[in-house]
Amino acid sequence: MRDLGRLDVGVRVPPLLIIDSPLADLGAVARATGERLIGALIDLATDTSSDGYACQVIAATNDPLPRPYPEVREIPVSTTKRFFDRAPRSTA
Template sequence: MGSPKVITNIAALLSLRDLGRTDPAVRVPPLLIIDSPLADLGAVDRSTRHRLIDTLIDVASDGYACQIIAATNDLLPHPYSGVREISVNTDNRLFDHAPRSDT
């Protein structure tokens, strides 16, 4: 899937989420799982990559019950408050090594 399609799909899902906040008849689950949202953005469009990451983090932390899980091949550009980054590699293919949540 190319980057324009990924960004369009994410924007559509976030729009549905926003509609669900204003119209109770629109029921949207509070969990969004995205596989490879940064695919094909590469180093060529680094600003779009950062805007997409920032948008997803803002959406997940805006006070409306929503959790976002994004699987990426790249590390985040810097630490974000409230974001847990779990690395998976050939030694740790599952989440057994992930830190436990206190809540």
């Protein structure tokens, strides 16, 4: 979408991308596929885009990333340490 917005001024692209569980089931396919996806999201988010199409990426994952990425800020949450203090407890 971002690349299309760069080519066609009629395509409006929001500067925020939120992805829920982008790495779900990728381990069943291949670790390399997951690593490429992480790399693509980091490339998208770290593109300085002098043309105005910079993008912030928020990805919610169930597991920690396979290694540290200097460009990524992780906010770990759990049932005992919640980001949203009043979120209901999961019974699952």
